[in-house]
Structures are given as C-alpha cells and as structure tokens.
Amino acid sequence: MGTATVWWRARAISAGVGSDWRLSEARIRTRCISVSTRSSCCSSPLTLIVSSMPYEKELAAAKKAATLAARLCQKVQKALLQSDVHSKSDKSPVTVADYGSQALVSFILERELPSEPFSIVAEEDSGDLRKESGQETLKRITELVNDTLASEGSDSFPTLTTDDVLAAIDNGKSEGGPVGQHWVLDPIDGTKGFVRGDQYAIALGLLHEGKVVLGVLACPNLPLASIGSNQLHSSNEVGCLFFAKVGDGAYLQALGGSTQTKVHVCDVDNPEEASFFESFEAAHSSHDLSSSIAEKLGVKAPPVRIDSQAKYGALSRGDGAIYLRFPHKGYREKIWDHAAGSIVVTEAGGIVTDAAGNPLDFSKGKFLDVVSGIIVTNQKLMPSLLRAVKEALNEKASSL
Numbered sequence: 001m002g003t004a005t006v007w008w009r010a011r012a013i014s015a016g017v018g019s020d021w022r023l024s025e026a027r028i029r030t031r032c033i034s035v036s037t038r039s040s041c042c043s044s045p046l047t048l049i050v051s052s053m054p055y056e057k058e059l060a061a062a063k064k065a066a067t068l069a070a071r072l073c074q075k076v077q078k079a080l081l082q083s084d085v086h087s088k089s090d091k092s093p094v095t096v097a098d099y100g101s102q103a104l105v106s107f108i109l110e111r112e113l114p115s116e117p118f119s120i121v122a123e124e125d126s127g128d129l130r131k132e133s134g135q136e137t138l139k140r141i142t143e144l145v146n147d148t149l150a151s152e153g154s155d156s157f158p159t160l161t162t163d164d165v166l167a168a169i170d171n172g173k174s175e176g177g178p179v180g181q182h183w184v185l186d187p188i189d190g191t192k193g194f195v196r197g198d199q200y201a202i203a204l205g206l207l208h209e210g211k212v213v214l215g216v217l218a219c220p221n222l223p224l225a226s227i228g229s230n231q232l233h234s235s236n237e238v239g240c241l242f243f244a245k246v247g248d249g250a251y252l253q254a255l256g257g258s259t260q261t262k263v264h265v266c267d268v269d270n271p272e273e274a275s276f277f278e279s280f281e282a283a284h285s286s287h288d289l290s291s292s293i294a295e296k297l298g299v300k301a302p303p304v305r306i307d308s309q310a311k312y313g314a315l316s317r318g319d320g321a322i323y324l325r326f327p328h329k330g331y332r333e334k335i336w337d338h339a340a341g342s343i344v345v346t347e348a349g350g351i352v353t354d355a356a357g358n359p360l361d362f363s364k365g366k367f368l369d370v371v372s373g374i375i376v377t378n379q380k381l382m383p384s385l386l387r388a389v390k391e392a393l394n395e396k397a398s399s400l
C-alpha cells in the first residue's frame with residue numbers, strides 16, 4: 001500500500017467511511033497518523049498513534065514554492081505598472097503577481113508532492129481572469145509564471161497554458177477545516193505594501209487536523225540584518241526566508257541562499273525596552289488602540305509599522321518584542337494572514353493569541369474567529385501585555 005493510500009485510508013477512517021486497511025512499515029516510521037474512531041465491526045474506539053511526523057518533504061516543497069513565487073513577485077515589483085493593479089469586489093488591490101504567485105505555489109506543491117492528498121486554502125480565485133476583460137491580464141500572468149519556471153535552472157518544467165494557470169489558481173478553493181491536510185496560502189500578503197514598493201510576504205502554512213504544523217514566509221524586501229525603530233542597520237542586503245516545523249524551531253535563510261540560522265524571539269522582560277510592530281495601514285489595525293496599550297505598558301520606542309506577515313518574521317528573530325493587531329469593527333481575520341507567521345513565531349519561542357489570551361483556532365475554515373484582535377510577544381511579556389490590552393479595550397468600550 002502506497003503512502004497516499006495509507007493517508008487516504010486514515011482520513012477515510014477518521015471520517016468514519018472505511019475500516020479495511022493496513023499500514024506499510026516504512027510509512028509508519030516516517031509519519032504520525034493519529035486516528036480515533038469506531039470501526040464498523042466493533043464498538044470499541046480504535047486509536048492509533050504512530051511515531052514522529054517530520055514533514056521534511058513538505059517543508060522542502062514549500063520552501064521551493066515560496067522562493068519561486070518570491071522571484072516572480074520581485075520581477076513584477078521592479079516593473080510595476082499601474083495596469084497590473086486591479087481592484088477586487090471588496091475594493092482591496094490585487095496584482096498579476098498575487099495571481100502568478102498563487103498559480104506557481106499551487107503548481108509546485110502538486111508537482112513536488114504528487115502522492116500526498118491535500119487541498120489548498122488560498123486568498124485569490126480566477127473569477128475575474130475568466131471574464132472577457134481579464135484575458136490580457138491572464139496572458140500576462142501565464143507569461144510571468146512560465147518565465148519564472150524557466151529561470152529555475154535545476155528543473156525542467158512544462159510550459160503552462162492559460163487554462164493550466166486558471167486551474168492552478170483555482171486549486172486554492174478549499175475551505176480548510178479540522179480534518180486532513182490543507183495548505184494555507186497568501187500568495188502576496190500585504191498587497192498594498194507590495195504596490196507601494198514596501199514590505200510583503202509570500203506566506204505558506206500547512207494545517208494537519210486543524211493545527212498549523214509547518215510555515216514558510218518569504219519576505220523579498222525584508223533586510224537580512226535586524227530592523228527596528230524604522231531604521232535599517234549595517235547590511236542593506238534584503239530577502240528573507242523564514243520557516244518552521246512543529247517542534248523543530250524556527251529558522252531564517254537568505255532568500256535563494258542555503259545557510260540557515262535558528263531564530264529566537266527577543267527575551268526582553270522590561271516593557272520599557274520593548275518595541276512593537278503594527279500594520280502600516282491604519283485601515284487594517286487601530287493605531288490609536290496600539291498606542292494606548294504601549295503607553296500603559298511603558299513602551300518607549302515608537303511603533304515599527306510594516307506591511308504583511310513580515311512582522312511575524314521580524315519578531316521571530318527578535319527585531320521587536322510585540323506585534324499588536326486590532327482590525328476595525330466588522331473585519332473577520334482570514335487564516336492565510338496568520339497561519340505561516342504564527343508557527344514561525346511560536347517555534348521561535350513566542351506566543352500568539354487573540355486579545356483575550358485565547359490561542360488562534362485554525363480549524364474552523366477560512367476565518368479565524370478572534371476576540372477583538374491578535375497579540376504576539378514573548379513568554380515573559382505576555383501577562384503584562386494581556387493586562388494592558390484588557391484595560392485599553394475596557395476604556396475604549398466605556399468611551400463609546
């Protein structure tokens with residue numbers, strides 16, 4: 001029985017639709033399958049837990065996919081034309097690079113993991129590209145994807161047609177959920193930053209049974225040297241690839257490089273010495289609320305405002321100690337805006353919770369239902385941060 005069959009069987013059983021199955025010994029050694037169900041012929045629960053789950057192959061595929069997608073985005077950002085920026089139905093921007101990145105990542109995952117049954121939950125869909133008005137854009141995206149694949153010297157890829165590109169984009173239509181494996185992709189997180197020429201990230205996470213088990217963050221414009229107080233230090237080399245697997249720590253390597261360094265969140269315990277990150281766009285997170293929280297904590301440094309999950313990456317290597325995110329009323333967070341970033345930070349020793357201190361639950365589909373906002377910091381600062389957040393939220397509520 002092959003790898004895919006075993007996994008499918010396990011999933012079928014966990015969904016209660018199969019019972020006649022065997023596990024290959026080789027597979028048992030390389031994966032952990034945890035199934036808890038009732039078989040059709042006996043009424044006692046059947047529980048099977050099989051050793052460690054390294055996700056090595058998945059991590060290699062994710063790094064390759066995110067690195068290639070970053071190359072495509074860099075190409076577009078360099079020659080960014082106004083005509084490459086479109087508006088989605090919610091008025092948020094989308095570019096040929098968002099679509100191209102999504103198509104590339106989806107194509108690479110399918111190609112690198114042919115026997116792994118998975119789905120992809122991704123931000124973009126092909127709706128606008130299938131319209132008459134989208135045909136020129138679709139051609140441009142297809143060219144970009146093919147050019148990027150052709151530039152990947154070590155592999156020979158087929159030339160994709162416009163239909164292949166549409167299909168690859170629409171592979172991202174999964175709704176996610178608590179069962180099985182789902183890749184979670186934000187092909188460009190921080191599109192507004194991307195269009196401005198600032199920070200953005202290609203964010204790719206993997207959910208297994210509703211939990212994030214792996215994450216890769218490609219941040220093409222993030223300096224390799226630490227950032228802080230909006231100032232760049234010594235080296236001005238840019239392009240970071242952060243990655244993490246559950247239980248294995250978080251790492252950073254130069255985008256396109258191979259030497260990896262383990263990263264840790266900063267261990268500052270005095271809020272006066274801490275600095276904090278927040279969204280660049282005031283429309284995405286209340287800067288007033290962050291400033292009130294920072295004041296209560298006694299944070300002295302001004303906020304570091306950068307776009308995208310590059311904030312999680314920067315925090316994971318200790319560039320700052322706190323990330324505050326308080327979307328305005330009515331906004332629902334999406335899993336692709338936090339899956340990869342949150343595992344990178346937690347594997348670097350940090351904590352990611354909602355404003356009430358609850359862990360983020362990625363098992364509920366596309367949305368993350370959080371109380372009031374998302375806060376991130378190290379273990380030592382979390383208790384005082386939670387107190388300051390509670391106080392600031394109460395004050396805000398009583399002033400309304």
Ligand SMILES: Nc1ncnc2c1ncn2[C@@H]1O[C@H](COP(=O)(O)OS(=O)(=O)O)[C@@H](OP(=O)(O)O)[C@H]1O
Pocket residue numbers: 092123186188189190191192193278279280281282283284285306307308309327328331334337
């Ligand atoms: N109204 C509103 N409130 C809160 N968040 C929103 C809102 N609109 C969008 N978004 C999401 O924010 C994502 C960009 O991440 P950031 O907010 O960290 O970056 S930014 O500094 O604001 O650009 C951005 O991700 P991308 O769409 O992938 O760029 C959105 O998912």
Ligand SMILES: [Mg+2]
Pocket residue numbers: 092093123191
């Ligand atoms: Mg978007």
Ligand SMILES: [Mg+2]
Pocket residue numbers: 186188189190336337
């Ligand atoms: Mg996003």
Ligand SMILES: [Mg+2]
Pocket residue numbers: 098123186187188189190191
């Ligand atoms: Mg996006």
